[in-house]
Amino acid sequence: MRDLNLDVELRVLPTVRDGDGLALSSRNAYLSPEERERALALPRALQAGKAAHARGENPLVAATAELNGLEPEYVEIVDLGSATVLASAARIGTTRLIDNIVLEGELR
Numbered sequence: 001m002r003d004l005n006l007d008v009e010l011r012v013l014p015t016v017r018d019g020d021g022l023a024l025s026s027r028n029a030y031l032s033p034e035e036r037e038r039a040l041a042l043p044r045a046l047q048a049g050k051a052a053h054a055r056g057e058n059p060l061v062a063a064t065a066e067l068n069g070l071e072p073e074y075v076e077i078v079d080l081g082s083a084t085v086l087a088s089a090a091r092i093g094t095t096r097l098i099d100n101i102v103l104e105g106e107l108r
Helices: 026-030 033-039 039-054 059-065
Strands: 074-079 083-092 095-105
Touching: 026 039, 026 095, 033 039, 033 083, 033 095, 039 059, 039 074, 039 083, 039 095, 074 095
Parallel strands: none
Antiparallel strands: 074 083, 083 095
């Protein structure tokens, strides 16, 4: 948006999660029970990254180390202006899941 000077307002909202911590997504329906269990590594890894960040450690290293064999497409820190977010995507079977967690600031 900024790079293209688009007259668009980006609204960032908190991620809604299922009881087990997996981000709610219509894509979750494609996961087998075993894949869903494996997919839980993604939010757990992001939580580990957030905890590392709070301790002054590298959240990328911590999150990547906790992916439990998932091969991420990316694990990145994103500056949204009002918030800094740790974001990741990974494929579980044929399903591509994305997730993020706020490291600092507030979503608005």
